[in-house]
Amino acid sequence: MQISSRFTLAVHIFACIDTFGSECKVTSDFLAGSTNVNPVIIRKILGQLKGAGLIEVARGTGGTTVTKPLSEISFLDIYNAVECVENGELFHFHENPSTNCPVGRNIHHILDDKLLRVQSALERELASITLADIKRDTEKYLREESR
Amino acid sequence: MQISSRFTLAVHIFACIDTFGSECKVTSDFLAGSTNVNPVIIRKILGQLKGAGLIEVARGTGGTTVTKPLSEISFLDIYNAVECVENGELFHFHENPSTNCPVGRNIHHILDDKLLRVQSALERELASITLADIKRDTEKYLREESR
DNA sequence: TGCATTGTAACCATTATTGTTACATCTTGT
DNA sequence: ACAAGATGTAACAATAATGGTTACAATGCA
Numbered sequence: 184m185q186i187s188s189r190f191t192l193a194v195h196i197f198a199c200i201d202t203f204g205s206e207c208k209v210t211s212d213f214l215a216g217s218t219n220v221n222p223v224i225i226r227k228i229l230g231q232l233k234g235a236g237l238i239e240v241a242r243g244t245g246g247t248t249v250t251k252p253l254s255e256i257s258f259l260d261i262y263n264a265v266e267c268v269e270n271g272e273l274f275h276f277h278e279n280p281s282t283n284c285p286v287g288r289n290i291h292h293i294l295d296d297k298l299l300r301v302q303s304a305l306e307r308e309l310a311s312i313t314l315a316d317i318k319r320d321t322e323k324y325l326r327e328e329s330r
Numbered sequence: 331m332q333i334s335s336r337f338t339l340a341v342h343i344f345a346c347i348d349t350f351g352s353e354c355k356v357t358s359d360f361l362a363g364s365t366n367v368n369p370v371i372i373r374k375i376l377g378q379l380k381g382a383g384l385i386e387v388a389r390g391t392g393g394t395t396v397t398k399p400l401s402e403i404s405f406l407d408i409y410n411a412v413e414c415v416e417n418g419e420l421f422h423f424h425e426n427p428s429t430n431c432p433v434g435r436n437i438h439h440i441l442d443d444k445l446l447r448v449q450s451a452l453e454r455e456l457a458s459i460t461l462a463d464i465k466r467d468t469e470k471y472l473r474e475e476s477r
Numbered sequence: 478t479g480c481a482t483t484g485t486a487a488c489c490a491t492t493a494t495t496g497t498t499a500c501a502t503c504t505t506g507t
Numbered sequence: 508a509c510a511a512g513a514t515g516t517a518a519c520a521a522t523a524a525t526g527g528t529t530a531c532a533a534t535g536c537a
Contacts (some may be wrong), residue, residue: 184331184524185415185422187494193425194441198433210513217431220424221496226514243504245513258448267393268332275525277339277367284364286345291472294341301405303457308451312444324436330343331493334525359480368527373483390535392482422494 189265192218193228197256198321200247201236208246212287228265235264253314262309273302336375336412339365343375344403344461346382347385347394355393382402395470400461409456420449 190322195218198211203207207213211229215222229247232238237256239248276294281287347356354360358376360367375396379385384403386395392424396403410418423441428434 184334184493186420187331188424189421189494191421191437191441191445195424195427195433195437196439198440199431201356202433208513212513217428217434218424219426219428219434223497223516224495226516230515240514241504242450242502242514243512245504258444274338275335277335277342277365279366280342281364281366284346285472285475286342286349286468287364289468289475290338290342290345292471293345293467294338295462297405297459298338300459301452304363304455305448305452311464312447317440320431320440321436324439325432328432328436331524336525355482359482370485370528371526373485377484387483389483389533390481390533392535 186262187266189228189231190262192220193232193261193265194258194314194317196228196232196247197249197253197261200249201211201253201318201322202325204248210245210247211221214247222254231265232261235260237261237264249295249314253318256309256314258312259306259309262306272298273305274298333409334413336378337409339367339372340375340379340412341405341461341464342410343372343379344400344408345464346395347396348400348461348465349472351395357394361394375440378412379408382407384408384411386445396461400465403470404457405459406453406456409453414448419445420452421445 196214200218203209203213211222211225214220214225214229218225218318229238229240233240236250237260239250241247252280276298280290343361346361346364348358352357358372359370360369361372361376365372375386376385384397385418386397388394422453423438423445427437
């Protein structure tokens with residue numbers, strides 16, 4: 184199954200904070216307008232990003248700020264913040280392979296290291312992309328637009 | 331969200347066919363016993379693997395056989411056969427980013443190449459593992475067991 | 478013809494996602 | 508003090524995917 188749109192939403196949110204944060208207050212309503220997603224969904228994601236220490240959200244007054252240099256926030260940080268994959272395991276293993284069958288009682292030994300290799304490849308690539316890349320490309324496309 | 335257990339089930343199925351196929355007929359009931367999963371679920375997966383040309387299933391008489399050398403069936407082949415990720419896209423993008431917002435109307439340009447990089451990393455690693463690896467390790471663990 | 482098996486349809490329960498309304502709580506400005 | 512604008516969160520609903528189950532027609536062999 185697909186990775187939740189919470190991930191692309193979170194990156195979109197960071198792009199907005201970086202692009203508009205200096206001009207205006209980036210509230211959940213503002214972000215709901217840009218993403219076309221319900222403000223409560225946005226606030227839940229903001230809560231998860233805040234929980235991971237990536238942003239700060241101003242109660243009462245409103246508005247969102249990033250807590251670290253953009254080059255220090257990777258896609259993996261965001262993925263981990265919003266994804267909630269159970270136990271951090273990408274693959275869902277069938278629960279109770281038979282212990283009476285030689286294959287059934289060894290299938291975890293056989294498979295686990297290979298599943299981990301795949302998951303690590305995914306995470307390694309996620310870790311190699313940062314919000315600095317997003318900032319650079321966002322500015323590039325906005326410049327192209329205004330020509 | 332996690333990748334469906336159809337994937338680990340499919341690998342388990344191949345391990346059974348390879349291990350027991352020469353001794354006995356590998357039916358959906360047999361596989362249901364080894365995996366501890368309902369035979370109808372097994373038959374659905376067998377249907378997907380058959381549709382991908384990876385196995386043949388004997389109607390009426392029963393039993394399953396692999397159609398290619400194990401080294402020519404990769405995890406990616408199996409993943410593609412059973413996964414049914416919509417449009418083959420790993421990431422679910424939020425559907426209607428606002429075209430009124432500069433970020434909203436460019437977010438796809440900004441993100442799509444990076445999401446593709448991540449998806450490709452996953453698929454590359456899946457492609458690097460084949461059923462020959464599974465056969466080798468299955469035999470290894472069964473040998474260790476019988477000592 | 479009888480039997481074991483596959484292929485499939487038709488349900489159901491459970492879970493995750495996304496959307497929505499509602500409201501308590503917080504902060505600042507007046 | 509209080510009104511206004513935000514956030515945080517609970518509660519509920521709609522939709523979709525997963526995995527399970529029963530049932531049964533169709534198949535191929537003994």
